[in-house]
Amino acid sequence: MTPNASEREPMTRRIRPPMVSQGGLGIRARSSFDVVLVRHGPAEKRDPSRWPDDGTRPLSREGVRETRKAARGLAKLLEHAGPIVTSPAARAFRTAEIFREAFDGAPQIHVWEELAPGSPPETVLDRLSKRRFRQPPLLVGHEPALGQLIGSALAAESVALVRLSRAGAAKLCFPAATRPGAARLEWLLTREQLERI
Numbered sequence: 001m002t003p004n005a006s007e008r009e010p011m012t013r014r015i016r017p018p019m020v021s022q023g024g025l026g027i028r029a030r031s032s033f034d035v036v037l038v039r040h041g042p043a044e045k046r047d048p049s050r051w052p053d054d055g056t057r058p059l060s061r062e063g064v065r066e067t068r069k070a071a072r073g074l075a076k077l078l079e080h081a082g083p084i085v086t087s088p089a090a091r092a093f094r095t096a097e098i099f100r101e102a103f104d105g106a107p108q109i110h111v112w113e114e115l116a117p118g119s120p121p122e123t124v125l126d127r128l129s130k131r132r133f134r135q136p137p138l139l140v141g142h143e144p145a146l147g148q149l150i151g152s153a154l155a156a157e158s159v160a161l162v163r164l165s166r167a168g169a170a171k172l173c174f175p176a177a178t179r180p181g182a183a184r185l186e187w188l189l190t191r192e193q194l195e196r197i
Contacts, residue, residue: 033174034136034186035128036078037146038099039164041067041191043091055089055116063166066191067095070167071102073194082135083108087115087142095167096140107138115141121149121158122180129178136171146170156181167191 042063044051051057059067075081081103086096088111096109114123124139131137141149147160153172154161162185164170171186 032176033128033133033178034171035174036074036081036136036138036169036171037149037164038074038095038138038140038169039143039146039166040087040089040092040095040140041070041098041167043166058090059094063091064094064098066195067098067167068102070169070191070194071099073197074099074169075102075104076197077189077194078103078136080135081107082133082137083110084138084140085110085112085115086140087111087117088113089116089142092140092142096138099138099140107135115139115145117142117145119145121145121152124149125152125178125180150185152180153183154181154185162188164188165190165192167194169194 041059044057044060044063046054046057081099084096084100084107086092086109092115093109093111100106100109112124112127113119114127128137139146143163144160147163148158150170150172151157151159151161153174162170168188168190170188172183173186174183176182
């Protein structure tokens with residue numbers, strides 16, 4: 001006996017996820033994109049007589065030790081690391097080397113002028129939007145630029161909403177598009193917090 005219309009189970013339809021794009025219409029959201037930001041480790045004090053070019057100022061001996069501890073903590077926190085992208089400044093490049101040593105598989109190091117002191121954060125976001133990474137990249141840079149980058153990513157304003165400690169780190173997630181105002185802050189950790197992981 002066939003059930004009448006009132007006895008039949010209601011029909012269900014599969015509902016597609018919402019369409020999302022940079023403008024809010026037309027394109028289904030792609031997989032999210034994560035990026036980890038790291039401030040360079042503790043460096044020698046500014047001294048124009050020793051380092052007329054501040055870009056050559058290195059990490060201090062104690063800074064190297066503290067950065068190694070923080071790098072080991074971050075390596076425990078992250079399952080995998082993508083390429084390491086760094087400012088050309090010596091203190092940032094040395095920090096990148098220390099973090100590379102902490103990860104198995106020794107990710108490659110790339111130098112981006114966009115991460116140099118004084119560069120506007122929008123240039124970093126623009127370059128990230130044009131790249132595809134299999135694993136979250138690790139960006140090593142400076143303050144206040146990293147704080148401004150986070151501000152731009154979260155609120156589309158180049159304002160330092162947070163300040164990373166030396167050898168501290170933060171993780172941003174872009175759920176759809178890598179553009180200003182499209183990110184969320186997953187976590188923010190000081191060097192001391194990383195050392196305790």
